[in-house]
Amino acid sequence: MDIHLLSEDLQNKISAGEVVERPASVVKELLENSLDAGSKQIEIVIEQGGHQLIQVRDDGIGIPKDQLPLSIKRFHTSKISKLKDLFTISTLGFRGEALASIASVAHLSIVSSNGSDDGAEISIFNGELGELAPAADIDGTQVTIRDLFYNTPARRKFLKTPRTEARKIIDMVRRFGLSMPNIGYS
Numbered sequence: 001m002d003i004h005l006l007s008e009d010l011q012n013k014i015s016a017g018e019v020v021e022r023p024a025s026v027v028k029e030l031l032e033n034s035l036d037a038g039s040k041q042i043e044i045v046i047e048q049g050g051h052q053l054i055q056v057r058d059d060g061i062g063i064p065k066d067q068l069p070l071s072i073k074r075f076h077t078s079k080i081s082k083l084k085d086l087f088t089i090s091t092l093g094f095r096g097e098a099l100a101s102i103a104s105v106a107h108l109s110i111v112s113s114n115g116s117d118d119g120a121e122i123s124i125f126n127g128e129l130g131e132l133a134p135a136a137d138i139d140g141t142q143v144t145i146r147d148l149f150y151n152t153p154a155r156r157k158f159l160k161t162p163r164t165e166a167r168k169i170i171d172m173v174r175r176f177g178l179s180m181p182n183i184g185y186s
Helices: 009-018 021-034 067-072 083-087 100-103 162-179
Strands: 041-047 053-058 106-111 117-126 134-136 140-146
Touching: 021 041, 021 053, 021 162, 041 117, 041 162, 053 067, 053 083, 067 100, 067 117, 100 106, 100 140
Parallel strands: none
Antiparallel strands: 041 053, 053 140, 106 117, 106 140, 117 134
């Protein structure tokens, strides 16, 4: 028996289990990113309880075009840079693994603009990073997740019915709304 390094794709799928348990956990991670970006209005769209589609759009600061490809790499973050930062964390998410983990178990697309340049879009489909493409200037960020757990059938079979998963998403968004009533959610 040889000890060997797991492929990055397999590492991401394993890490996804810690971050992505169900559609509500995906929405939670995306909401945290939106709130950390200074959003005042966040729109959430789901289809089939998040099994088929989860889309979160915000009016936050956006991601610069040249930084968009880095946003979906593991352990890439703008929120910490040195060990000392771990003791003064003032953001909801900081590890830089949520988007990479989500992209390893779903099809992911991000459209973002930050006001200083045109919008840009990047996608991961079947684990393959797409090219950075021009997109509409949306004054914020929109993350679209399709076919959650399409490539991990063991996880997909543990999802509850779309109605139950939708209820879990709504309950989680309500908790955010109660704790941050100055933010608009729809």
